[in-house]
Amino acid sequence: MATCEVCGNDYDDVLTIEKGGESHVFDSFECAIHALAPTCEHCGCRVIGHGIRAGDRTFCCAHCARESGVEGVADAA
Numbered sequence: 606m607a608t609c610e611v612c613g614n615d616y617d618d619v620l621t622i623e624k625g626g627e628s629h630v631f632d633s634f635e636c637a638i639h640a641l642a643p644t645c646e647h648c649g650c651r652v653i654g655h656g657i658r659a660g661d662r663t664f665c666c667a668h669c670a671r672e673s674g675v676e677g678v679a680d681a682a
């Protein structure tokens with residue numbers, strides 16, 4: 606039994622995700638995404654795929670990166 610650190614739900618089949626040397630416990634992917642996924646700088650959606658990294662900026666897709674003025678990006682094939 607463990608407690609989701611996002612919603613506080615007690616759950617016995619938890620997800621444990623390690624990130625940056627810290628261990629996080631969640632009851633669902635939804636809560637894990639809420640806590641850990643970066644946010645697209647252009648449209649504000651959660652980046653749950655590979656996304657596009659441009660320096661220290663993160664976008665959900667090449668379209669958003671280009672709309673924000675990042676040159677030379679393409680979606681991964």
Ligand SMILES: [Zn+2]
Nearest residue numbers: 609612632636
């Ligand atoms: Zn939760």
Ligand SMILES: [Zn+2]
Nearest residue numbers: 645648665669
């Ligand atoms: Zn986006």
